[in-house]
Amino acid sequence: MPEASSSPRPGSRPGTVEAEPTRDQIRRWRRYLADEIAEAEIYRVIARRKESPEREILLGLATAEKRHEDHWRLLLGEYAQNPPRPSPHRILLRWLAKVFGSVFILALAQRAESDSPYAKDQHATPAMVADEAIHEEVVRGLASRGREQLAGNFRAAVFGANDGLVSNLALVMGIGATGVANSVVLFTGIAGLLAGALSMAAGEFVSVRSQRELLEASSPTQVTLEAAEHLDLDQNELVLVYRARGMDEEDAVHRAQERLGYFSCDCNPSFSAHPDGSQGPVDYSDDHEAIGSPWSAAFSSFCFFASGAIIPVIPYLFGMGGLPAVALSAVLVGLALLCTGGVVGLLSGASPFKRGLRQLLIGFGAAAVTYLLGLLFGANLA
Incomplete structure (x- = not known):
């Protein structure tokens, strides 16, 4: 390492004298x-x-x-x-x-x-x-x-997979701690997988289907076109329709007069006021597309939950039993929880390690409770 010098060093700015860097x-x-x-x-x-x-x-x-x-x-x-x-x-x-x-x-x-x-x-x-x-x-x-593009599907994937991981690990560890036969633990784990996955799928189907039905019930129909020629403008029936869709009274009166032919207009009957105050045709099909298909949502939820719930059962599928099976199941689920938590951390811009550790502690905390209860009930049964 050269000694510090008062002469200009290579790379220094012209006209400056800088000491040699340490x-x-x-x-x-x-x-x-x-x-x-x-x-x-x-x-x-x-x-x-x-x-x-x-x-x-x-x-x-x-x-x-x-x-x-x-x-x-x-x-x-x-x-x-x-x-x-x-x-x-x-x-x-x-x-x-x-x-x-x-x-x-x-x-x-x-x-x-x-x-x-x-x-x-x-x-x-x-x-x-x-x-x-x-x-x-x-x-x-x-x-x-x-x-934003990943938010909806990613939330469903993480929620479903983590639900399967934690719930089935807790179930398998709780039953395994009682000392029952390995076949019973395996059957219980598979039953928990199917029950949870089917429950998730059914819940998602009902949720999406209900939301689509609510949107359909709220979407304007073509009734204003069919009934417009028979309406009495003085009674303001059509004005009420447009006011119900969010217009102020002046705009609603003007729109009603257009529909009744007092003004020339090529407006769409689904015309309404937007939430931001602007006006124009409302495309309700976008809302339906954003919600998605109930069958697709149900199938996705089933797969996401099952992909997580199968992991705690893997040791028992290969004939393991007792404490080694419980320990391996916990290790496999722990790795999966670290991965899902890390991915959440990456996407949220937070520390992957901290998010993974949080997922791990939550999952193992739930499993520890059922494991201790299994030990308690197992000792009482003995």
Whole structure:
């Protein structure tokens, strides 16, 4: 390591005299440099999979990361040559971006931006600190689009799978702790899987079907066209129809006069006031599509619950029994809970580890209660 010197070092700004950087500074700046290079590449890789304007936004982020890269190269001078490998997190993120390029990668990138160390480093400029803060918000905005698309189905998948994992693990551990035969535990686990999955499917079917029926009951019909010619405008019957749909009295009177032929109009009879105060034809089919098919919702719920509920039963399907089967079942479910919780953390921009640990503690807490009750009842039966 060269000694500190008052002469200009390579890479210093023209007209300035700066001391030679310390070994710790060189190590830290080279790490920053490697991470900035990796982050710029990540954004460029994701941009290749996107359409405009998202592509331009991601390329803009890559350009900003290149500015940060140039800053560290300037400070490092000759030490900027052959930068080290980036952090393991960014290596993984870069690989995932090349393979997937989905909302999960943007969620990971959001976390990477939020963990920037520049705010505590005096050698990072205030503009760089501000850039990193803004980058987090930009990536959050890009990721939110994908989150909105996944929100409904993802919520159902996580809810169904976790319900199956926790409820059937609790059932299997509770019955297994009583000391009954392994065949009884296996049958109980399969029965719990089918009962829970069918219950979830039936509940989802009824829920979606009822919601569609409520929408259908609330949608305007063509009755105004059929009855309009026989209505007495002075009695304001048609005005009441439009006021019931959300119009104020003046607009409702004008609309009624249009329907009765006092004005020329090519309006649709389903015309109504929108929740935001604007007016125009209301497309109720979009609401039905957003809710989805009751059969599709029921089938999905059945599969999601069953995919989680089968995991606690796996050791018994392969002939295991006793405490080893209970322990293996708990381990398998624990891994699954960590995975589902981690995915939730990724999509929400939170810590995957903390969300996974939370899921694990909740699931094992419920299973522990039934296991202790099983031990209690088993001892009483003995």
